[in-house]
Amino acid sequence: MNWNRLCAMARKEMIQIRRDARSIGIVIAMPIVMMFAFGYGVSFDTKHIPVYVYDQEKSQQSQDFVKRFQASVYFNVVKTVQSYPELVSAIDAGRCQIGLVVPPDFSKKLRSGQKVSVQAIFDGTDSNSASLGMSYTEAVAQAHSQQLQLAWLRGRGQGQPRLPVSVDARTWFNENLESMVTIVPGVVAMVMAVVGTFLTSLTVAREWERGTMEQLISTPVTPLEIMLGKLAPYVVIGLADTSLCAVMGVWWFGVPFRGHIWVFLLSTLLFLIVVLSLGYFFSVVAKTQLAASQVSLIATFLPAFLLSGFMYPIDQMPAVVRGITHVVPARYYMAILRNVFLKGSPVLTMWQDLLGLAIFAAVLGLAATRVFRKKLA
Amino acid sequence: MNGAAPAVVVRDLVKRFGDFVAVNNISLEARPGEIFGFLGPNGAGKSTTIRMLCGLLRPTSGQALVAGLDVAREPERVRQNIGYMSQKFSLYNDLKVIENLRFFAGMYSVPAAELKERIDWAIDMAGLAGREQLLTGTLAAGWKQRLALGCAVLHRPPIVFLDEPTSGVDPISRRLFWELIHRMADDGVTVFVTTHYMDEAEYCNRLVLIDRGRIVASGSPLELKEKSMAGDLLLVECDQVGKALEELQGAPGVTDAAIFGNALHLVVGSADQAIPQVQEFLAARGIAVTRIEKIRPTLEDVFVSLTSLNRNEGNRDEGDKRDKGDKTVGTVTGREKGQP
Numbered sequence: 191m192n193w194n195r196l197c198a199m200a201r202k203e204m205i206q207i208r209r210d211a212r213s214i215g216i217v218i219a220m221p222i223v224m225m226f227a228f229g230y231g232v233s234f235d236t237k238h239i240p241v242y243v244y245d246q247e248k249s250q251q252s253q254d255f256v257k258r259f260q261a262s263v264y265f266n267v268v269k270t271v272q273s274y275p276e277l278v279s280a281i282d283a284g285r286c287q288i289g290l291v292v293p294p295d296f297s298k299k300l301r302s303g304q305k306v307s308v309q310a311i312f313d314g315t316d317s318n319s320a321s322l323g324m325s326y327t328e329a330v331a332q333a334h335s336q337q338l339q340l341a342w343l344r345g346r347g348q349g350q351p352r353l354p355v356s357v358d359a360r361t362w363f364n365e366n367l368e369s370m371v372t373i374v375p376g377v378v379a380m381v382m383a384v385v386g387t388f389l390t391s392l393t394v395a396r397e398w399e400r401g402t403m404e405q406l407i408s409t410p411v412t413p414l415e416i417m418l419g420k421l422a423p424y425v426v427i428g429l430a431d432t433s434l435c436a437v438m439g440v441w442w443f444g445v446p447f448r449g450h451i452w453v454f455l456l457s458t459l460l461f462l463i464v465v466l467s468l469g470y471f472f473s474v475v476a477k478t479q480l481a482a483s484q485v486s487l488i489a490t491f492l493p494a495f496l497l498s499g500f501m502y503p504i505d506q507m508p509a510v511v512r513g514i515t516h517v518v519p520a521r522y523y524m525a526i527l528r529n530v531f532l533k534g535s536p537v538l539t540m541w542q543d544l545l546g547l548a549i550f551a552a553v554l555g556l557a558a559t560r561v562f563r564k565k566l567a
Numbered sequence: 568m569n570g571a572a573p574a575v576v577v578r579d580l581v582k583r584f585g586d587f588v589a590v591n592n593i594s595l596e597a598r599p600g601e602i603f604g605f606l607g608p609n610g611a612g613k614s615t616t617i618r619m620l621c622g623l624l625r626p627t628s629g630q631a632l633v634a635g636l637d638v639a640r641e642p643e644r645v646r647q648n649i650g651y652m653s654q655k656f657s658l659y660n661d662l663k664v665i666e667n668l669r670f671f672a673g674m675y676s677v678p679a680a681e682l683k684e685r686i687d688w689a690i691d692m693a694g695l696a697g698r699e700q701l702l703t704g705t706l707a708a709g710w711k712q713r714l715a716l717g718c719a720v721l722h723r724p725p726i727v728f729l730d731e732p733t734s735g736v737d738p739i740s741r742r743l744f745w746e747l748i749h750r751m752a753d754d755g756v757t758v759f760v761t762t763h764y765m766d767e768a769e770y771c772n773r774l775v776l777i778d779r780g781r782i783v784a785s786g787s788p789l790e791l792k793e794k795s796m797a798g799d800l801l802l803v804e805c806d807q808v809g810k811a812l813e814e815l816q817g818a819p820g821v822t823d824a825a826i827f828g829n830a831l832h833l834v835v836g837s838a839d840q841a842i843p844q845v846q847e848f849l850a851a852r853g854i855a856v857t858r859i860e861k862i863r864p865t866l867e868d869v870f871v872s873l874t875s876l877n878r879n880e881g882n883r884d885e886g887d888k889r890d891k892g893d894k895t896v897g898t899v900t901g902r903e904k905g906q907p
């Protein structure tokens with residue numbers, strides 16, 4: 191390994207990235223756009239869900255119940271309507287996502303100790319936010335009935351009433367059910383997949399396409415020097431982009447960062463080795479930029495999106511799919527990142543994920559050093 | 568010089584692409600400090616040969632020694648000793664002139680102490696002083712080619728391989744480029760150069776003519792002109808050149824006929840006998856001859872008489888995009904002839 195050649199290679203690659211508008215765009219805009227797209231796309235929709243109310247009773251009790259919704263950050267009681275059809279058309283027109291119908295005998299049934307059913311109609315177009323809305327609604331109703339129950343017990347002179355079972359509505363590590371918190375690690379992994387694999391997949395293929403490879407391999411440079419020189423700038427870029435995402439997540443979206451920074455950097459470095467090696471591998475094998483970039487997106491972006499636990503929780507996947515996730519390196523990285531951001535539990539508890547990532551990094555990194563041949567055909 | 572070990576030795580070199588034999592059993596030797604011309608029409612196998620010599624393609628069989636090193640066994644040591652300019656321009660267009668030079672200086676590990684001097688030398692040689700900060704892609708073809716040469720010889724290699732270095736370049740740049748080649752050869756560098764321009768072949772110390780992967784002739788330009796043609800060469804100017812060519816092919820006493828520019832060249836047994844015969848022959852077919860005389864053969868004549876061009880077969884090159892639609896050997900010189 192010749193240090194001169196390695197540096198010359200890396201410097202040249204850096205210059206080319208700097209001069210290529212597309213690369214610069216991806217390097218700078220990609221993390222920011224993805225963070226905002228997922229950050230706002232997800233967290234705002236599940237807060238302040240617009241609700242229309244059809245209160246058929248309009249008693250003190252029914253108003254109290256409706257106020258509970260108004261008080262919650264997850265709901266925004268937009269309007270009170272006077273008829274059922276009005277409610278339905280509001281949902282159809284997308285003016286609200288939830289229609290709440292309070293029956294005319296709400297307070298009467300409550301007084302007589304009967305069970306009251308409140309009807310809630312959900313717009314199921316977006317099943318994700320519908321199910322979130324449903325669970326929030328249930329939680330609010332539950333909290334309200336608990337309070338009524340306590341008041342009722344107190345009224346019957348039972349002293350200091352205690353509930354036999356109390357549902358502590360805290361979701362661990364994600365106290366406020368704010369999806370952004372779970373999303374940041376996912377966005378980081380996806381940005382890495384794109385920046386790492388997609389951009390590097392272009393580098394070698396571009397030299398073949400433009401004919402510069404023929405000149406390059408006529409020099410004494412070694413395949414390893416070519417690889418390391420080409421990837422070095424992307425390691426720097428990858429670390430910078432990951433840090434950018436993390437900083438945005440923490441400062442802008444208020445995501446916690448409870449773990450060690452060095453676990454974050456170490457796992458990021460390992461994941462970078464994985465994605466860069468893959469990109470390099472595709473680039474060498476495909477020899478055209480188009481083919482290389484398409485393969486790299488399919489092979490890294492999609493798994494990072496679908497199978498890493500980002501979109502769908504891994505433990506809710508069918509067994510076969512769950513098995514497949516074990517060969518998706520993003521899965522391990524995502525798990526580590528979630529831990530680092532949200533839990534901050536000791537490093538040793540993550541050894542499996544770190545080991546998984548390290549194995550992929552070693553295998554793919556070594557494989558990448560082998561693929562390139564200084565031959566034309 | 569003759570006593571020194573050859574710079575390039577090729578023995579029975581063969582390259583097949585599938586069933587297709589691109590280079591068919593070639594053997595040659597280039598001596599140190601000589602300008603070794605490798606001539607042939609498009610698709611003859613010139614680039615393929617040169618790529619094998621630089622270790623970029625693996626020969627199907629045969630052996631190549633460059634600077635005394637076996638290319639197959641020690642490709643990296645060979646690369647330290649050679650400079651290579653590929654047929655297609657292959658510096659980085661999105662790098663500045665100076666950045667390309669620094670990059671290749673890095674690739675060849677030019678020592679820091681020599682770096683500045685070598686880069687200044689290359690800039691001067693390419694005539695690019697004051698243009699160091701220009702993007703390479705914005706340079707005209709002639710400059711690009713000289714810069715590519717500069718980049719290829721930053722490490723002072725004893726042997727350089729130039730694959731059609733002057734194609735697509737204007738005549739003045741071509742002449743400049745050949746001056747550079749001569750200067751390098753004067754400094755003792757072996758220059759192995761391919762071309763399909765016949766006038767350039769005259770600048771070489773020694774030539775090998777290759778056609779369809781086979782060597783068809785070799786020697787100095789003079790030797791080739793003297794020996795390779797059986798008989799005399801006639802120049803015929805007449806009207807209806809196309810028809811005349813058709814008629815003369817197979818006419819009695821005419822071994823060979825080809826179009827050169829807007830005249831015909833005929834190979835005949837003896838000029839004295841053939842001139843009246845041909846005049847009569849053409850007159851009988853209603854073709855008026857305005858001029859007919861014996862001429863000294865040029866390399867082009869030698870070439871045409873030896874290669875497939877003579878047999879009216881087009882170039883068989885399919886893979887090489889850049890040469891597509893480019894001029895074949897015969898027509899090139901036809902056009903270039905009028906130039907000083």
Ligand SMILES: Nc1ncnc2c1ncn2[C@@H]1O[C@H](COP(=O)(O)OP(=O)(O)O)[C@@H](O)[C@H]1O
Nearest residue numbers: 584589609610611612613614615883884885886
């Ligand atoms: N990689 C390749 N695969 C298949 N055929 C090739 C390849 N490279 C060159 N050829 C063929 O080999 C022949 C010789 O090509 P080349 O050496 O480029 O000729 P030249 O440089 O003399 O024009 C051509 O017919 C070309 O189509």
Ligand SMILES: [Mg+2]
Nearest residue numbers: 613614654887
């Ligand atoms: Mg060629």
